[in-house]
Amino acid sequence: MVAQRGCDCIVAIIPGIGASSMHGAVVPIAKIFVSAGTNNVTFSSIPQGYQDLTLVVSMVGNSSYTALQYFIQLNGIGTGYSDTFLYGNGASAGSIRDTSAGYWYCGYFAGAASGYPGSAVVNILNYANTTTYKTMLEKWAGDANGSGQPGIRVGLLQSTSAVTSMTLYAAQGNNLFGVGTTFSLYGVRTVNQ
Amino acid sequence: MSMYPIASALATGSNDLAFTNIPQNFTHLQIRVFLRSTNSGAQDFNYVRINSDFGSNYVSHGIYGNGSGAVSDYYNARSYNWLTDIPGSSAAANIYGVAIIDILDYTNTNKYKTIKSIGGYDANGSGTVQLASGLWMSTAAITSITCSSGNNVAAAGSTAQLYGITTA
Numbered sequence: 102m103v104a105q106r107g108c109d110c111i112v113a114i115i116p117g118i119g120a121s122s123m124h125g126a127v128v129p130i131a132k133i134f135v136s137a138g139t140n141n142v143t144f145s146s147i148p149q150g151y152q153d154l155t156l157v158v159s160m161v162g163n164s165s166y167t168a169l170q171y172f173i174q175l176n177g178i179g180t181g182y183s184d185t186f187l188y189g190n191g192a193s194a195g196s197i198r199d200t201s202a203g204y205w206y207c208g209y210f211a212g213a214a215s216g217y218p219g220s221a222v223v224n225i226l227n228y229a230n231t232t233t234y235k236t237m238l239e240k241w242a243g244d245a246n247g248s249g250q251p252g253i254r255v256g257l258l259q260s261t262s263a264v265t266s267m268t269l270y271a272a273q274g275n276n277l278f279g280v281g282t283t284f285s286l287y288g289v290r291t292v293n294q
Numbered sequence: 295m296s297m298y299p300i301a302s303a304l305a306t307g308s309n310d311l312a313f314t315n316i317p318q319n320f321t322h323l324q325i326r327v328f329l330r331s332t333n334s335g336a337q338d339f340n341y342v343r344i345n346s347d348f349g350s351n352y353v354s355h356g357i358y359g360n361g362s363g364a365v366s367d368y369y370n371a372r373s374y375n376w377l378t379d380i381p382g383s384s385a386a387a388n389i390y391g392v393a394i395i396d397i398l399d400y401t402n403t404n405k406y407k408t409i410k411s412i413g414g415y416d417a418n419g420s421g422t423v424q425l426a427s428g429l430w431m432s433t434a435a436i437t438s439i440t441c442s443s444g445n446n447v448a449a450a451g452s453t454a455q456l457y458g459i460t461t462a
Contacts, residue, residue, distance in 0.1 A: 125296040126457050152302075152455055153326060183418035187359030187425070196359025200419050226392045227328045233451055234388040236328070238412060238423075253359075255414035255423040261388060289326070291455040292299045 126290055127155065133284040138163045138276030144286050145266040149229045151288030154264065158207075158221040158241075162214030162271075163279035168243065168250075169213040170272035172204035173223065175235065177266065179203045181259035186239075188252035204270065205237065205256040212245025214277065219243035224289075228264040235260060297324060300456040303441075307332065307450035310442030318401045318435060320458030325395040327413065329452045331443030335382040336420065340393055341374040342409060343440040344430050348373045356426035358414070375428030378413030379421070380443060390452065391415030400436040407436060 128151065133142045147154070162169045174182075182205050185198040199206050210219020221241035227233060239254040269284060271277035298320070303311040316323070331338035343352075350371040357366045358379070369376045380391030393413025400407060409428035415421045441454045 126299045127297055152453075181418075183416050185359060185361045185414065185416045185421050185423050187357065187364055187423050189364075194357070194364035196361055196364050196423075198361030198416070198419070198421070224326075224392070224394060226326060227390070227453060230451070232388070233328075233390050236390055236392045236415060238392050238394060238414070240412065253412055253414075253423050253425055255392065255416045255421065257389060257416040257418060257421070259388075259418065289455075290299060291302045293302075294299070 128288045128290060130286045130288050135278045135282040136280055138280065139278045140274055140276055141268055141270045142278065142284060143266060143268040147265050147267065148288060149263055150294055152227065152291040152294060153289040154225040154228045155287040155289055156223040157285040159283045160208065160210055160213050160219045161216065161279045161281045162277045164214050164275050164277060166214040166273055168209050168211045169219065169277055170206060170208050172270040172272050173207055174204050174268045174270065175258055175264050176260070176262055178258065178260055182256065184254050184256035186252050186254035188250050190250045207239055207254065208241045209250050209252060210243030211248040211250055213243055215245065217243065217245040225264060231261055231263050233261060234258060235264060295459060295461055297457045297459045300458050303454045305448035305450060305452035308447060310440055310446045311448055311452065311454040312438065312440045313456045314438040316437050316439065317458065321399065321461040322459040323397040323400050324457040324459060325439065325441055326455045327393040327395065327441055328390050329380050329443060330390045330449035331380055331382045331445060332447040332449050333382050333443055333445035334384065336385045337379050338382040338444045339376055340378045340380050340391065340413065340443060341376055342395065342428065343374045344407065344436050345434055345438055347432060351431045353429045354426055356424050358422045358424040360422045375409055375430065377411040377426045377428060378424045379415060381415050381417060385417055389415060389417050397436065403433050403435055405433060406431050
């Protein structure tokens with residue numbers, strides 16, 4: 102089992118599916134459905150038998166915010182995160198970085214609190230490696246019919262530990278992982294996995 | 295559309311990352327790179343060279359973010375496709391860059407080949423993230439790919455995974 106309740110409520114859990122050639126390289130591990138607003142969800146006991154992890158996020162909020170973000174924390178580690186990202190907002194392109202943070206700041210979903218889902222794909226390469234720091238790549242997009250932002254982000258966690266758990270936090274709190282939000286975790290296997 | 299693993303390359307600190315005899319029965323290729331360079335300096339770059347073609351047949355364009363602004367640049371008539379920045383040998387230890395590279399219609403012999411890459415690295419106060427395009431001006435089917443750092447020597451622990459993507 103690799104998905105569990107956050108501090109609030111998660112309703113449906115799909116058990117992890119073992120790696121198999123029938124799934125090709127991308128193997129579904131677990132999916133979390135949000136049926137009542139919550140601040141965080143966790144994937145725990147992540148299998149170590151893949152090369153990479155891919156997290157697919159479809160986020161809707163339940164309150165009135167201009168834009169929503171989510172945070173990622175690995176293994177319950179609360180320090181050592183940084184990231185650099187590139188975005189376009191319909192008027193200009195820009196880049197910002199975060200340093201010495203307690204999470205990876207992720208996404209920027211315009212209108213996600215108003216029924217426009219934000220989407221993101223996060224790849225954590227070589228996640229089970231125990232000799233290198235962890236690096237992730239995120240692509241995200243949110244569009245609210247007049248405002249919006251796509252972006253790409255690279256993030257560093259200064260930890261050599263294998264990734265065994267992943268907690269996603271609603272950055273603005275207030276149970277802003279709203280009903281209909283989904284988080285899907287996949288393993289990407291390479292040869293001989 | 296399904297993705298299947300084809301091969302894995304691992305650097306020992308004295309080699310680049312290369313794939314040869316690539317099977318021709320997929321529609322697209324994807325390479326997932328975890329890479330650090332042994333080149334001097336805090337930053338190097340990740341490139342792709344196809345079919346051991348050392349001619350000036352490659353062009354790249356990119357947009358990248360460096361933490362303070364968005365920048366676009368290009369490289370013409372190179373002997374490789376420049377794709378993304380990665381840490382060099384003087385970067386802080388244990389930091390590796392990553393890239394996910396897609397090469398569409400790699401067996402088609404009627405058109406040039408186009409590469410898309412998203413990648414970069416972060417070093418807690420430095421680093422870049424890039425979206426890059428690469429053109430290889432050849433109609434040959436792709437049978438081998440070298441994917442490595444600017445000095446052709448990937449740091450130990452660097453890996454690249456090659457995948458084939460099918461269609462209906």
